[in-house]
Amino acid sequence: MTEQRSRDEVKQQVREASDIVEIIGEVVSLRRAGNNFVGMCPFHADRKTPSFSVSHQGQFFHCFGCGESGDVFSFLMKYHQMSFPEALEHLARRSHIELPAAGGAGRGEADPRPRLFAVNEQAALLYQRCLLESREGQPGRDYLARRGCPPEAIRRYRLGYAPSQDQVGWQYLISRLARQGMSERELEQAGLAVRGDQGRGYDRFRDRLLFPIFDLSGRVCGFGGRILGDGQPKYMNSPETPVFDKGRLLLGxxxxxxxxxxxxxxxxxxxxxxxxxxxxxxxxxxxxxxxxxxxxxxxxxxxxxxxxxxxxxxxxxxxxxxxxxxxxxxxxxxxxxxxxxxxxxxxxxxxxxxxxxxxxxxxxxxxxxxxxxxxxxxxRQHGLSLEGKARIVGELRPIIAEAGDEAERELMISHWAAGLGLYSGDRILNSLEFRSCPRNTTALRPPAAPPPPRTAPSSEAGPETMPLAQRQLLDHLILYPEHLDELCAGGALELLSASSAREIVVAQQGLAAAGCLQPERLLECLPDGMARRYVARLLFSPASAVPPEAEQEEAASRLRAMHAWLGRMRREQQSRELLARITAAQQAGDQAEVLALLARKQGLDRGSEG
Ligand SMILES: [Zn+2]
Missing domain, CATH: 3.40.1360.10 (Dna Topoisomerase Vi A Subunit; Chain: A, domain 2)
Incomplete structure (x- = not known):
């Protein structure tokens, strides 16, 4: 009970002693904005808007782009993927606050990590002394001298040397750390000792020059070692341990x-x-x-x-x-x-x-x-022949597939496609077997009340800025050109608010008139710009494969949904137009006109309810 309370107190103490602006500022560039600090959010993909805010006063962060928020602990946990105890320990160390020992009744196994850090630290000290001062360290000193590494660098990077078993036997480290009360078992856990066939432990690192590897708070997590003799392997790291995760550490x-x-x-x-x-x-x-x-x-x-x-x-x-x-x-x-x-x-x-x-x-x-x-x-490797390009695309595709989001995928594709001249002729496109009909995973649901395209669309806005329902309509028109005429007759073109989106549909209509309606052809006839990027991105988006046998049915059900939505949108638009005319007539004092228009509007509204 008292222990629990004291841990809560310590947590509070650590929180108060830590400055969230400083902690986050180490990994995110923050600038002051009034009482707060802002920067690019590290949790969502947005290169342009500094939507990530850190409150110095409140000691919390919040992203207005993705909604991520929390305190200094949750930042460390989320960003560096620390556990809560790790985050607590990390911050406590920074503020020189002593944590009460973990463990005690009912807590299960104590956290092994503090002990592993201590073992690693002692090993680093011992290996460094060996390199700098001892007779056994001579091979290490000679080696570094040959490589032009001065003693200052040895000290700065805390380099060490684990002597060869020929000189010092197999338990150089084990026996010396035992004198400091560190067991063979603990060395084994820290990756510094290995248990042999006879159950007897021996040092992992022998005749190796050692680079200690530090974490963000300067603790020794493990070692990277280079052999000096002819042994194998030439380079060897500590194995993964509770404190050594080499994918999360960087030497230097x-x-x-x-x-x-x-x-x-x-x-x-x-x-x-x-x-x-x-x-x-x-x-x-x-x-x-x-x-x-x-x-x-x-x-x-x-x-x-x-x-x-x-x-x-x-x-x-x-x-x-x-x-x-x-x-x-x-x-x-x-x-x-x-x-x-x-x-x-x-x-x-x-x-x-x-x-x-x-x-x-x-x-x-x-x-x-x-x-x-x-x-x-x-x-250079494959050349720019058709075959070469196909091979290149084959190698690029897995990279593209790993893009973090659509914007990155788009960036890569447009960059590389331009570099390969990929859109210059359909023979190349065919040879590359571009994916022609990707499908969205989400079933198409026209929203009940989509925000209508009120104002004259800005020529700047790309199709991706349109409301979801409009984008779905546009995607459908690109991916199912066979429905183009039907949907355009229903007013699809007029309902797209972005001019670049209408540009795509008009190009599509041109292709239809010319009788060549493959989605890929669309890319060629669009000028380089937002419209083309949008189409390229759509065509490259990873297919959440609709099986071919389900495809027709899927297309038909989407078409029905589109029609229903178009009808509703058309009525809403007419209703809005009528409303504008009613207002105008009221201002002009034309009562007869107002009444006539109101009657029409009521009729229209009744129709859309039905
Ligand atoms: Zn965010």
Whole structure:
């Protein structure tokens, strides 16, 4: 009871000691707006509107775009996917508040993580002492000296060395940490020891140079190690543990965060030594994922700090693959990214040591936007013949399918399609077998009272700004051109409020008159702009496949719904027109006209009720 109360008190204390503006400001760029702070929402896709507001006074955030809101705990939980205890601990550490020990009766297993952090910390200290001071550390010191890494860097990155078993046996770490009361079992849990066949434990890292890997609050979560001898594997990380999730950590971020934030850019390299060598050369705005492809969580750690991410990859096939894999992530996280590639045979480490920082920064300055880079690489690989384009589209399609939302998909498609000249002739289109009839998942339900197109439509507004029912009508007209005449006779064209939407329908009518009504043909005859982008996006939207046998029935039921809606809209529009005329007649004092019009309007309203 008292313990529970004290935990609640601590929670309150931590909340009060934490500044939500500062916490969120680490990952989202916020600017002051009156009493509040605003920025781009990290939870929904919108590149333009700073709808995300943070109240300093109330210590909460709210997004007016997607409705996400909460306090500092819920932000950490949602954005960094922390559990509540993790968020509490993270904030308590920042404010130097001691948390009451977890555990106690009825609480089940105590949280193992504080202990694992402690074990990792002790291991890092021991390995570093070994590297800096001990006789066994000589191979590590020699190696780093050969690579031009000075002692200051060793201290800054807290590098360490795990000596070889030939020198110190198999329990170097285990025996030393045991003296500090850390059990073999705990080392095993932390990924630092491995249990052998005989049940006897041995050190996981031997004859390896070690990079401790830190989390946002500077705790050692695990290690990345490079072998110095001939052993295998060359690189080895700690295994996944309750504190080491390598997809959510970045090597170098703990040390470089301030510089990254100051420069508003970050360079992502592939290897630990690439990171280290560039940093030693003075480029301390570099991070490295831990031997795997970049993840979305890793991008989230940096995106709020920077205006752009520079991916520094090998120019070979693997580098291109890595770049391709990054496209959907970068788009989904709405990050500007460019790719710089290395000369054949070089990595950032060798390049910076041979040619210096200027050469590397020169390459980075020439980095290509990610999407262009991917397309250019594929064109080099496959060529621009019809067959080549088909292969390229085949490779791009899975990337497109991973887009976070429609806007990103549209962006990729319009970008790449233009680069491939994809809309220039239908033979190419046919050879690429573009999806011609995607279907929306939601059944079509014309809303009971759709907002009518009141005013003259702005020529600026794209079809996507139209009310849902109008968009459904437009989509139907694009996807089922066979219903075009029928629906246009019912007044469909006039009911579309966006001029670009009407542009599409008029183009469609032109195609119908020419007798070539494939949806894809529509793309060719629309000028580049909102209308064409809308159609492209619709045609590429992932089909929530309607089985062919159900398709006809689906189309027919949609058509019926369209007709019913059109009829209602027509009557409403007439009713509105009558109302305007009645008002005018009243102002003109023409009583007879008012009465006549009112009678017509009543008739109309009765009809629409029936
Ligand atoms: Zn939002």
């Amino acid at each position: 971020l703990a040390q470089h965060r301030d510089e990254i934030r100051r420069r508003r850019r970050v360079v992502v390299v592939e290897g630990n030594f690439d990171m280290l060598s560039l940093a030693v050369a003075g480029m301390d705005y570099v991070v490295a994922p831990l031997g795997t492809a970049l993840t979305r969580q890793q991008l989230r750690l940096i995106k709020g700090l920077v205006d752009e991410v520079l991916l520094f990859f090998d120019g070979d096939a693997a580098g291109i693959k890595a770049a391709m894999r990054a496209v959907p992530l970068v788009l989904a996280e709405r990050i500007k990214a460019r790719v710089a590639t290395l000369p054949a045979g070089d990595d950032p480490d060798s390049l910076v040591r041979r040619q210096g920082r200027e050469a590397v920064e020169g390459l980075l300055d020439e980095a290509r936007p990610l999407a262009d880079f991917v397309l250019e690489a594929l064109i």
